[in-house]
Amino acid sequence: MNRFKFNLRSPVATVVTIAAGGIMLLTYLMDLQNLQTVILDVVMIGAATALVIGVVNLFSVHVNKIRTGDSGAVGSAALVVALVVTFLVTMAEEITTFYPDSLPGADWILNTIQVPVESALMGVMAITLVYAAARLVTLRPNIFSVLFVLTLLLTMIISTQMGLDSGMGQGLRNFLVHGLASGGARGILIGVALGTIATGLRVLMGFDRPYDG
Amino acid sequence: MTLVNFIVVVTFAGLMVVIYLIIQQREERHLRDIPSFYRLKGTVELAVEDGTRIHVAIGRGDVLSPRGAAALVGLSMLREISMVASESDYPPLATAGDGLLGILAQDTMRSTARALNLTRTNADMGRVTGLTPFSYSAGVMPLIFDENVSSNLLIGSFSNEVALITSAGERSQTRTLAGTDNLPGQAILYATAHEPLVGEEMYAGGAYLGAGPMHEASLHTQDVIRWITIGLIIVFSITGLLKGLL
Numbered sequence: 001m002n003r004f005k006f007n008l009r010s011p012v013a014t015v016v017t018i019a020a021g022g023i024m025l026l027t028y029l030m031d032l033q034n035l036q037t038v039i040l041d042v043v044m045i046g047a048a049t050a051l052v053i054g055v056v057n058l059f060s061v062h063v064n065k066i067r068t069g070d071s072g073a074v075g076s077a078a079l080v081v082a083l084v085v086t087f088l089v090t091m092a093e094e095i096t097t098f099y100p101d102s103l104p105g106a107d108w109i110l111n112t113i114q115v116p117v118e119s120a121l122m123g124v125m126a127i128t129l130v131y132a133a134a135r136l137v138t139l140r141p142n143i144f145s146v147l148f149v150l151t152l153l154l155t156m157i158i159s160t161q162m163g164l165d166s167g168m169g170q171g172l173r174n175f176l177v178h179g180l181a182s183g184g185a186r187g188i189l190i191g192v193a194l195g196t197i198a199t200g201l202r203v204l205m206g207f208d209r210p211y212d213g
Numbered sequence: 214m215t216l217v218n219f220i221v222v223v224t225f226a227g228l229m230v231v232i233y234l235i236i237q238q239r240e241e242r243h244l245r246d247i248p249s250f251y252r253l254k255g256t257v258e259l260a261v262e263d264g265t266r267i268h269v270a271i272g273r274g275d276v277l278s279p280r281g282a283a284a285l286v287g288l289s290m291l292r293e294i295s296m297v298a299s300e301s302d303y304p305p306l307a308t309a310g311d312g313l314l315g316i317l318a319q320d321t322m323r324s325t326a327r328a329l330n331l332t333r334t335n336a337d338m339g340r341v342t343g344l345t346p347f348s349y350s351a352g353v354m355p356l357i358f359d360e361n362v363s364s365n366l367l368i369g370s371f372s373n374e375v376a377l378i379t380s381a382g383e384r385s386q387t388r389t390l391a392g393t394d395n396l397p398g399q400a401i402l403y404a405t406a407h408e409p410l411v412g413e414e415m416y417a418g419g420a421y422l423g424a425g426p427m428h429e430a431s432l433h434t435q436d437v438i439r440w441i442t443i444g445l446i447i448v449f450s451i452t453g454l455l456k457g458l459l
Binding site: 025028029030031040043044046047050051052053054055057058060061064070071072075117118121122124125128129131132133136139148185187188189190191192194195196197198199200201202203204205207208210 | 215218219221222225226229230275276277279282283285286288289292309311312313315316317320321336337339340341342343344345347348350351352355359373374376377379380394396399401403404405407411412413415416417419424425427428431432434435438439442
């Protein structure tokens with residue numbers, strides 16, 4: 001099994017990645033603000049194109065599902081209809097002059113359909129989290145799970161501010177929020193930052209190639 | 214400030230190369246135990262034998278921001294899993310919440326298929342399921358039920374909405390290994406995933422799945438820099454304390 005089989009795209013893509021990444025890194029280190037802006041502008045256009053490709057991918061996957069009569073074909077049909085209607089309404093509203101103001105537009109779709117649906121999902125998520133916290137100790141019965149649940153309960157009590165707005169309560173809250181939680185968060189963030197730098201450098205040195213290489 | 218940045222980056226890169234060269238000459242590996250990754254290996258092999266699918270979610274990390282690093286780790290792991298599972302009847306399924314990541318996921322799977330000399334590749338196996346946090350999660354949830362998935366690997370940038378994905382995994386009785394660079398996301402994954410990866414554990418994925426000696430070298434470099442950082446924090450704290458006292 002040859003993992004690094006040769007194809008022409010691979011070296012070209014690798015050279016472009018290393019060169020672009022290297023120049024971008026230099027703009028941060030050497031204060032080349034203008035060059036950085038130019039590169040970012042070019043990249044933003046690419047990212048916007050990728051967004052459109054993402055929508056096309058979403059559309060084609062669901063059209064395929066409808067065509068093959070997949071188990072979720074009804075949901076796919078709803079998605080395709082919603083996508084087409086939103087696209088047409090937005091285009092008609094933004095580009096043409098004949099779209100009447102009295103008809104619902106893109107803002108109406110966003111505020112009346114998408115926002116309530118996402119809010120409902122947020123509600124489902126809240127219930128999911130309560131359920132997850134309640135059964136965490138049975139899922140992973142160890143000291144850390146117990147500590148997690150105790151901290152959760154304590155934080156919830158503290159956030160209600162019942163009798164904790166003065167004296168010892170205030171001190172306890174400061175110790176938990178600004179001491180333990182803040183210190184722990186910083187520790188985790190340092191680890192994440194180190195991981196981020198290492199990943200970036202691997203890509204810059206050509207060892208990680210998240211593209212066809 | 215730029216000089217400090219330059220020194221950090223050059224030191225980091227230099228250490229990675231030095232440790233990489235040392236690792237190349239050694240036969241044995243020195244990695245601390247992260248049981249989640251060993252179990253993941255077993256799960257992937259079991260999925261191939263069982264005729265089930267591994268779902269790799271690489272999240273919504275914008276590649277143009279620091280959050281993109283988490284997505285790149287997800288892509289590395291997707292590559293390693295694809296190398297094992299692509300030949301089965303049910304190749305891995307990758308989902309992304311960003312157009313660029315969707316393209317990179319498809320590209321990763323295509324290049325793996327080519328490396329394995331596979332003639333058939335299905336572009337539908339790398340999907341963009343939604344472009345907002347909740348639409349992404351809502352798009353992933355039915356896939357876990359409908360696509361014969363036996364395990365979920367969530368590696369990338371996820372926030373609170375990841376709870377919906379892990380709950381779908383729970384209801385479909387599939388195993389979930391998950392890590393994110395987002396702090397609230399990590400807290401949620403700790404409570405909801407079967408195998409949560411905390412902090413920088415996620416970035417170690419490539420090293421544990423055998424993505425190459427450079428992954429291992431970068432892991433050791435992170436350890437060295439971490440100890441230096443810890444030392445500096447202690448020194449500066451003591452100095453500050455003494456200044457305050459004197």
